[in-house]
Amino acid sequence: MATTSFRALTLLSLLAARRDWACAELAARLGVSTRTVRRDINTLRELGYPVEVAKGPDGGYRLGAGSTLPPLLFDDDQAVAVALALQTTPLTVFGLREASARALDTLRQVMPARLRAEIDSMQLTSLPNYWEFTAPPIGPATLKAVGDAVRRRHLLRFDHLRADGTRPDPRDADFAPPRTVEPHHLVVWAGRWYLVARDPLDDSWPIFRIDRIHPHTPTGVPFNPRTLPNRSVAEYVVTSYDRSDTPAEWPCLGSAVLHHPAALVARWAPGGSVVEPITPTTTRLTLGAWSWAGIAGILATFDTELTDIQPADLHTACTTLALRYQRATQPEIDD
Template sequence: MLGTSARLLELLVLLQQRRDWTSSALAERLGVSTRTVRADIGKLRSLGYPVDARPGVAGGYRLSAGATMPPLLLNDDEAVAVAVGLSAAAGGRLGVEETSIAVLAKLEEVMPSRLRHRVEAVRRAAAVVPGAGPALDLAVVSGVAAAIHGHERLRFGYVKPKGAEESRHVEPQRLVGWGSLWYLLAWDLDRDDWRVFRVDRMRPRTPTGKRFRPRAIPERDEVDFVVDRVLHTGWAHRARILVHAPADVVASKIVVPVRIEAVDTASCRVELGSGDPDHLALWVTQIGVDFEVIEGDGLIAALDRLGARVQRAVGSR
């Protein structure tokens, strides 16, 4: 049988593994009586862990959110994953760079040397290039995510491309990261339809509204829906090109939101959009392989301008 301290740690691990436990199931896993489980739950509460009890014959417990953040137990793989993620966040654009560095320092201070070596190996072997998109306010992202999780209506000001702000009232459904941007898929209560919003343009207003029952998107995957809306309604200029390279190769070379469809093992179709056709021209030429424009008058004109500019540059030699 485990000692009291070891048993408390094991109990905490179990409570973190799944949402609900019956007292009998915990007792069986720990090899103790349900009375001992109740006593151990009381000790965890005294240490600051918010454990809720569910009434009933069988009884049950769950680890809930509390007023303060109690210590968490991580296994080796979880600790390495958190450390690597913090390292990546330290070089990102979520507005948490300084906090990530501070937390990473705390974690590495107590991390066994064998795990520090694993983290350092990943850090040396990998690099994260900060995105070129706008920096995100973490408070906005976390607030939207909390509203999605709690099925709570959300009010926010939405900044349009030309700078005007309008009020929106939605039932938030899903956050989708694409390229360097984050998008919110939501049911717009004023327009009675699905809408997609760029998170960096949102200005949430608190508190959140009443709870709602999530709606199903008819005949569509949520991510595909966002991709389709962004490509067809989110950009003033859109284009489709045939690229003479495999789809996976093209995907590794483009960091902006695009849709890639394999034609065969040696070519693919790419659909992309932008508010500026000159940006489209730069993106498609940066792929570094031959391509043909299927549609997109704005892209064709921009490529003509880019080609003329390049020709002038080399023609003066």
């Protein structure tokens, strides 16, 4: 059986992870009796954690809100998860590198030696550009503005930025008036942050890249949440071909028409590629790589017919690979 201190730490972690817990549930998760759970609850209260009794037929407990909580406690897995999160967040959110480094250093100082060694063994290093995320990091102010609108269920008004991050001038041909949408979900996928929203003008559900959003002053106008056209927001984002994406910057950029529906291609296309539906069963995929052969190899993974291959360099690379594979599969002839 776990020691009292470790069990109390695990109990605190469970209470923080969910609003209400039945006493029997906690006992089952901890592998102890309900009497032991009640004793551990009293231990947490003596330490200053406001554990409240939850009302209901089964009774139970919840961790109450308070501004004078003792310092946070983490179990081993939580500490490792937080340390890794602090190292990866600055890659997608601009301006947090120094703050994240200071927070990680603070966390290391209060860790036992064995955990510090584990964290140090997982120090992340910035890789060359070809492995970095295919979207520019976003500003904390933008992320906060969009996140607050999602959390408060307030209409979000914003300008849609160009691919280079600039705001179109009203005199430009590509100028569009500000958008006003109902923000529903924030999603991180393939190194990019996306907003899933509902456009009340036409009842559509567009997806916007957060790094392409320039929020206006908060509207403060509430809206009633609607139901997504897909039960899973993750699946909706992954299978949507229109995610406001633009091709990532690569030395080689090419495209081809695949004989697959857009939703299927979008699900497996690399980050930074563009998926365009041609017909219900055909899709144009535009993507980049370090070489034309690299693009040809990615296209081959979709295991379907390819047509309208552009540009000519990519067409040549496909022919070269086909001949190379043909030679590789021919039986060797003994002299």
